[in-house]
Amino acid sequence: MQRIDFDLDREHVELNQLLKLVGIADSGGQGKAIVASGEVTVDGVVELRKTAKIRAGQIVRVGDAEIRVLGVEG
Template identity: 50%
Template sequence: MTITFAVRGDHIQLDQLLKACGLVDSGGAAHAAVESGQVRVDGRPENRKRAKLRAGQRVRFGDQDIVLVAAQT
């Protein structure tokens, strides 16, 4: 399944994105998922919990794909 997420502003942190998409219940759960290697950004494993993500990037968590797009103003 693919989720399209509109980034407001310049970026969103990876942990905040996972929470905003409803894929984790808390920041701690987001941090644990990243630390355990469950998250990929643009096809590569990401171990930075607060990685700054921008429109045009793709995140994979479990069976979920998240496509980041620029928010319409």
């Protein structure tokens, strides 16, 4: 499994933008399509809201990638 640590520098990031920022999606639109496909889980639960607010401490999984969202303190 590919593990990605994402340092969040604000209160939250929208899910489709997170996928873009870590390189899983080439664009926000592609990120929305990935979320809509049902392939994304947040903290183990399928997330279908494309602009769900992802905060520090959450874990997002897409395929074989796991994204750990870290706060500014890590």
